[in-house]
Amino acid sequence: MPKQGAGDAVRRIGDDAKRRLEVALRSGHMGTYSWDPVSGRGIYDEPLLELYGFAPGQFGGQLGELSKRVHPEDRDDLISAVQAAMSERESTFEREFRVVHPNGETRWLRGYGQFYRGDGEDRGSLVGVVVDVTPVRSAELAREAAQAAEAIAQRAAGLSQRRLELLARAAALLDSPLDVDATLQQVADLAIGDLADWCAVDLETEGRAARRVAVAHRDPAMVSMAHALHDRYPEPSDSPSRLAVLRTLQPLHVPSVTDAMLVSAARDPGHLDLLRTLDISSVILAPVQAGGRAFGLLSLVTTDGRRLGAEDVELAMELGRRAGAALEKVRLYAERDAVAHILQQSLLPPTLPEIPGMLLAAHYAPAVRGIDIGGDFYDIFQTSANRWWLVLGDVCGKGPPAASLTGVIRYTVRAFARDDEDPGQVLDRLSESLLGQEWDGRFATLVLAAVDIPPTGGSLTLRLATAGHPRPLHKALSGVRECGGAGMPVGLLPGIRVQTVRVELEKGETLVMYTDGATEARTAAGTLLGEDALMRMVAEAPADPADLVASVTGALRREAPEQRDDVALLVVAPQAAQ
Helix, strand or coil: CCHHHHHHHHHHHHHHHHHHHHHHHHHCCEEEEEECCCCCCEEECHHHHHHCCCCCCCCCCCHHHHHHHECHHHHHHHHHHHHHHCCCCCCEEEEEEEEECCCCCEEEEEEEEEEECCCCCCCCEEEEEEEECHHHHHHHHHHHHHHHHHHHHHHCCCCCHHHHHHHHHHHHHHHCCCCHHHHHHHHHHHHECCCECEEEEEEEECCEEEEEEEEEECCCCHHHHHHHHHHHCCCCCCCHHHHHHHHHCCCEEECCCCHHHHHHHCCCHHHHHHHHHHCEEEEEEEEEEECCEEEEEEEEEEECCCCCCHHHHHHHHHHHHHHHHHHHHHHHHHHHHHHHHHHHHHCCCCCCCCECCEEEEEEEECCCCCCCCCCEEEEEEEEECCEEEEEEEEECCCHHHHHHHHHHHHHHHHHHHCCCCCHHHHHHHHHHHHHCCCCCCCCEEEEEEEEECCCCCCCEEEEEEEECCCCCEEEECCEEEECCCCCCCECCCCCCCCCEEEEEECCCCEEEEECCCCCCCECCCCCECCHHHHHHHHHHCCCCHHHHHHHHHHHHHHHCCECCCCEEEEEEEECCCC
């Protein structure tokens, strides 16, 4: 393969990574910046400018334009935090602040920054990321408001015991993430009994009629009748009373339902007969709301002469707020899951390259989807016509800080490998580079291999270095054994020296790199799987990398179903000569 082609491949990988990173930033409502305090010049990406409310082409390039968008009450504190990061006292800052868009909308942002000091006249630069946390703040404020309302209600002299019990049960909705329908069915179930005889919850759907997601009745046999009645006579989406509750977030209270009201509401004589049969006494419509937005309606109905009073209206409103906060939590969990998945994928190659003379397979499985971005990663890149590099690592911690360190490690290894053929020396230089930056004590373990592919095919020669990482498994013709040295993790202590060893992979042999999530998975008995069990799984698996990955991951699911950490595998084998 000519050298120019290799460079083009690397550039294409870099361009693709940038595009995936921009998609990830927008999906996660994030933006990045870099600012030189001496020249005043900065680099602000488009996702960041969108967070501040700038339309394309509207931003003039000056930091002062961003500062003017910061809420006046938050501006001085943010400036002080930035100045402290550039002083001798600190080098990092983290602040939550508000920005005001030109249309008057206020958004909550959280800024992270680190000042990298330069040498001599170069004072350095401030680099950071800004995240839109408005939905999270809205959910927190809704929860705080609900808790405050409960505290006030508890102190109120006329608060009845049944209200306290109902609010306590409703509070539990905020502590366990459920799916939307399950959450709203719990709301309906809570409302019947002491509060109402009937309860229905309708969820607004954009561009379509409202969806009835929950119905409860004191007599379970009446639930099917309620669904049939709603299917036959659905509430019109343009009903004035319905729209008023959704728009104003104020309840509709009908303390006494008259026959004239039933006549007015009925669609036809059959509908009127059904309504009269139900013997409706009182009605409350309350918004299911959070953060100033209505998600749907909570309908409470009493029968047989039982009346709903002003105290019941307050309780219905509080229940609607609790339901809205729980619903917002469900939505945030789903959004967080999607964002974490996109960001995680941006740290992994989108596909494995097809390399003549070498077979590759990889696997990545997070411990729990949607909780946070993991620290395991792998990478494959080329530095010359016949030399490819394989990287597999595990960064300490999870979340944005771990993702940031992962990105730095990936591209620093790529840069050092271009002018250094020894994997051990590349890891030594990487460690020193990380120690020269502030990562709050974070470090990483890695396996790095330089693979030389002979032009004629056949066996593969690997130069392998391990820094504090589980040693790779060599599935040789004579059996499975560990290879490589132990070494110290990178970024932990100064002056580490990582040993490079030579590994020959003959035809029919395979090298398996893995992270400790595989060996630390727990069996059904609660014990750690361990290295011996993993070596057995590799020994029993086929030599072909793709088949080996499928076999080992299947065995892990069967024998160690409790996965507490991320699992990554990177497998390489010689390709038979064509």
